[in-house]
Amino acid sequence: MEKKINNFKDYAIWEAILSLLRENYQVHFITEDKGFFKNRNDHYARLAENLEEDCKNLGQKVFIYKDLKSCLDKLQAGMQELDKTSIILGINQEINSNLSQDLLSETGFEITEFYENKSSISAFYTEVVNKLALEFELKYHLSDFQNTEENERQESILTVKGECMYDYTDKNLSDIFLRSETVTWLNADGTPGRRGEVSLRCTCVIGAGNKEVKYKFREQL
Known part of the structure; x- marks a missing residue:
């Protein structure tokens, strides 16, 4: 025709x-x-x-x-199944040095362990060839250095949320943004505590300068 x-x-x-x-x-x-x-x-x-x-x-x-x-x-x-564990570990490696030490210091915590099994990613198709948009949520176990053992806070977790692009052909991450970092815990009396920071959408964690969204649509895998 x-x-x-x-x-x-x-x-x-x-x-x-x-x-x-x-x-x-x-x-x-x-x-x-x-x-x-x-x-x-x-x-x-x-x-x-x-x-x-x-x-x-x-x-x-x-x-x-x-x-x-x-x-x-x-x-x-035409795409192989994602190795989500490797991607999560890769994101952790990229963002670890960029986590807010001020937030941890102010709340009296320090990171002791990365919770790989409690972390997650969601993947989305975009119009960008060979690249997926990812949303991630990483979790870290914290220890309380501010209080004595009697008053030590429990179930202390740092939750980091953000997004990035993932090239599934060469398995590279790029354009990583941190959207929020939140510390949660239980006080000795059982009451919950929470402190967080929210980043501007245009602030790029990896690399210098401001970045714009590199896709116009996305559809979840």
Whole structure:
């Protein structure tokens, strides 16, 4: 089937795609316009023949889908299962020296252990090729150096929440942000205690300067 681009909107969309191809971007194109497709069903989709010819002339290829789910299913099919333990350990290694010593000092605690098994990550697809957006929550056991054994606070935990990007091809982390650090504990009389710090969204932990979000949409794995 040949796609006849006879309105400005279709023309602008296709020219934008060709511009990306000329810059060697990998393009995943989601559209409900049947005219862009050669075939369209739940399992297989290709560009209209004349549009595919444009791509071949540039030595490139466009992946086309009828909806976001089809696109994400295709991307997921080519990705290995995440090693969440290794990722959590990697994030801990990257952020450990950036944790707020002021918060710990003010509350009278020090970190004694990283709780790997109580830490977690959530992964999200984005439009960035080969990269996932991650949200993480890391937990650390704390010891109370401020009080005697009789008044020592119990169940003391530092919870660190943040986000980063993860390249699942070379297994590298980047653009790590700390959103919040919170210390919680139980006093000797059983009452709960809490102290926290919230970071600005634009403050980058790893590297210098301010960073902006590097994706416009995300979908959880």
